[in-house]
Amino acid sequence: MTVLKLSLMAFSFVFWAAGLTMLIIGLWAKVSLGSYLVLSASDCPKAPTILLATGAAVIIWGFLGCFSAATEHRGLLCxxxxxxxxVLVAGLVAGLSGLLYRQDIAQGxxxxxxxxxxxxxxxxxxxxALDALQRALACxxxxxxxxWLASPWAVEQNGSVPLSCCRARRGCQHRLPNAHGLHRDGCFSKVSAFVSSNMFYVATAALGLALLQLIGIVLACLLAARIPAHPLGITSPR
Structure with missing residues (x-):
């Protein structure tokens, strides 16, 4: 019993730390990827919010794991x-979706x-968001x-492109088609590579956190099975 209690409490601490990590990743994704995700036609703009909510829930339940192990409360352990x-199911779904549907994310x-x-x-x-993207990625x-030749805005501006396309504000001739001083590369290849690589790390982290739950599930079930059922979850005195 003592070994199981200490093991579950140690796992709960690791679980709490993993939740804190997920919360930090969610904040980073909200700040760093937020301007990029706004431009996506897919549902991935919700990803940072999901990470934040999951991380907060994991932190709260990590404390519950320590408390239930310390008090040997059978109901709380269950x-x-x-x-x-x-969390295991959600992590597997999120991680596998991120890995399998990265192409769909790129298309979005x-x-x-x-x-x-x-x-x-x-x-x-x-x-x-598009101006910020073009400046940040030099595209x-x-x-x-x-x-931009076919865009309504460029037609209204007599063939201009936004200043965010300029390598430098001074000396940029932002008139199409013979423009000079512009970023020649498109943004899709750059933003797709950047977001896809980061989505890979987020997906693998979600899978790793999900597999970690197997240890906690086994420990919680073993400890709960060794505690006799009593009314209101009260255990007999030692």
């Missing part, structure tokens, strides 16, 4: 084991970039700067 099972970015380019000047939120357009 509840803790059920929560670990739910491609569609989202085209939509942002067509709506430039009308949707201020996406316009700001212009989706596949190349020539994508």
């Amino acid at each position: 509840t803790y084991g059920a929560f670990l099972t739910a 970015f491609q569609e989202g970039l085209h939509e942002a380019l067509r709506a430039y000047g009308e949707d201020e939120g996406k316009a700001d 212009c357009g989706v596949e190349s700067y020539r994508d």
Whole structure:
């Protein structure tokens, strides 16, 4: 019993630390990837919020694991084991989805970039995100700067591209098609590589956290099985 209690308490501490890590990753994704995810046509903009919510829940339940092991409360141990099972399933689904559907995520970015380019000047939120993206990644357009030729905004501006396409504000001739001083590379290849690589790390971390739950589930079940059932979860005095 003592070994099981100490093992479960140690696992709960590791579980709590994993939840804190997930919370930090969620905050990082919200700050670092937020402007990129806004431009996606897929559902991945919700990913940072899901990470934040899951990390907060894991932190709370990590304390519950320590408390249930210390007090040998059979009901709490069963509840803790059920929560670990739910986290296991959710982590497997999230991790496998991130690994298997990275191509769909990339396609969502491609569609989202085209939509942002067509709506430039009308949707201020996406316009700001696209400008920030073009400056940060030193890119212009989706596949190349020539994508702006067909955009309604560029037509209204007599063939101009946004200043965010310029390598430097001074000396940038942002008139198409013979433009000089512009970023020639498109944004899709750069943002897709950046987000896909980071999504891979997030997905593998989710899978690792999910597999970690197996240890906690086994420990919680073994400890709960050794505690006799009593009314209100009260154990007999030692």
